[in-house]
Amino acid sequence: MEYTAINLHDKFAKFSDHFVPRIIARMNNYHFKLVKSEGDFVWHSHAETDETFMIIKGKLTIEFRDGAVDLEAGEMFVIPKGVEHKPFAEKECHVLLIEPAGTINTGDAGGELTADDTLWI
Amino acid sequence: MEYTAINLHDKFAKFSDHFVPRIIARMNNYHFKLVKSEGDFVWHSHAETDETFMIIKGKLTIEFRDGAVDLEAGEMFVIPKGVEHKPFAEKECHVLLIEPAGTINTGDAGGELTADDTLWI
Numbered sequence: 001m002e003y004t005a006i007n008l009h010d011k012f013a014k015f016s017d018h019f020v021p022r023i024i025a026r027m028n029n030y031h032f033k034l035v036k037s038e039g040d041f042v043w044h045s046h047a048e049t050d051e052t053f054m055i056i057k058g059k060l061t062i063e064f065r066d067g068a069v070d071l072e073a074g075e076m077f078v079i080p081k082g083v084e085h086k087p088f089a090e091k092e093c094h095v096l097l098i099e100p101a102g103t104i105n106t107g108d109a110g111g112e113l114t115a116d117d118t119l120w121i
Numbered sequence: 122m123e124y125t126a127i128n129l130h131d132k133f134a135k136f137s138d139h140f141v142p143r144i145i146a147r148m149n150n151y152h153f154k155l156v157k158s159e160g161d162f163v164w165h166s167h168a169e170t171d172e173t174f175m176i177i178k179g180k181l182t183i184e185f186r187d188g189a190v191d192l193e194a195g196e197m198f199v200i201p202k203g204v205e206h207k208p209f210a211e212k213e214c215h216v217l218l219i220e221p222a223g224t225i226n227t228g229d230a231g232g233e234l235t236a237d238d239t240l241w242i
Contacts, residue, residue, distance in 0.1 A: 005192050007195060007196050026171075027173045027220075049149060064124060069125065074130055075127060076127045098219065
């Protein structure tokens with residue numbers, strides 16, 4: 001049978017818009033998603049689940065109501081469920097998200113940055 | 122509050138043995154684990170769960186009964202549950218594993234390479 005590696009950089013090269021996650025793999029009921037972030041995302045939280053951010057390229061700051069964490073390539077952070085957060089990237093940042101299938105990017109906040117959660121690439 | 126990034130390279134620098142996964146983060150009931158692989162691991166499968174391999178440094182081949190996949194840094198692969206596989210690395214390879222907490226490294230096979238599944242670093 002043919003088994004194919006999933007190459008993150010090749011997948012990132014296939015899209016250029018910001019804040020629109022693309023699914024690249026499924027593990028049980030979890031999705032691995034790639035997203036390019038630049039500028040401010042919206043404050044939001046996910047009531048039902050933790051959410052993992054892994055930085056593949058660039059830098060991302062995740063702000064919390066009582067602090068912040070600065071992440072760069074090779075670093076990760078797990079946002080606990082229910083915790084409000086706001087990602088910010090001064091320059092374009094390539095992020096791998098790991099979270100349950102069906103997790104909406106804007107969580108409880110909704111709004112115009114809400115993306116389709118079923119987009120594969 | 123103090124929020125701290127998890128730096129994969131810093132975590133890898135804290136141990137040197139092979140085939141002994143270290144937990145670095147938890148997301149819901151899943152663990153992120155680092156492992157250094159070199160040489161042949163054992164044929165095994167996980168009856169209850171998929172398992173994600175992400176290569177951080179080096180190269181890893183995952184053999185299946187009917188094929189194989191070659192992975193290098195920046196690539197990932199999800200082993201479907203129940204599928205027999207055998208990782209092999211000619212030189213030391215740094216791997217990030219993502220799988221449910223309690224997943225045993227040797228799966229159904231057991232044997233002397235079976236590692237503690239509760240080791241944090």
